[in-house]
Amino acid sequence: MDRRQQKTRKAVLAAFEELVSSKRYEQITVQDIIDLADIGRTTFYAHFETKDSVLDAICTDLFSHIFDEHQKEEEDHDFSKAMNTLQDKLTHILYHLKADQKHYRRLFSGESAELFWDYFRRWFELELGEEIRKTHKEKKNTIPEDLFTGLYIGIFIETVKWWFKDGCKKTPEQVERYFEEVF
Secondary structure, eight states: OOHHHHHHHHHHHHHHHHHHHHSOGGGOOHHHHHHHHTOOHHHHHHHOSSHHHHHHHHHHHHHHHHTOSSOOOOSSOOOTTSOOOHHHHHHHHHHHHHHTHHHHHHHHHSTTHHHHHHHHHHHHHHHHHHHHHHHHHHHTOSSOHHHHHHHHHHHHHHHHHHHHHTTSOSOHHHHHHHHHHHO
16 A cells, blocks of 8 residues: 555544544444545545445454564564463553554544444454354353353453543553453
């Protein structure tokens, strides 16, 4: 993607985030996004099919980085040498949520926050479902696997919501340990 395309994509994502923090998702139109991003309709559709695809892109950006096999040391954390355990991945997610908390706070706090969490839940299941099911088997409990997976993801999301309400004061490692204490 060239620099111009990156700039357009960034403008669309920023416009969407601003809109979703102030309006219900259902009330947001592609025209609203186009106007706020200051781009043309054709330009928008060259990058995104619908407003749903914009929200999906936000989640894709977060998860594709976190689950990239070739991690590099970053300014505030280094998972390049991590064992790649489920706990490492959860902590890595938390680092990125904290680093971009202003960015994510808009999505978490708007009237349409639940829609973001639905997308987050789906990506979480897609990327970590297999590892969560492995954890279920290791624990040898009698909870049905699909219930365990749903609870695991749901409790992680509630943990993140709590953390953001608390101002992200705790470190990602502390928050991940709190979450693990539940399981």
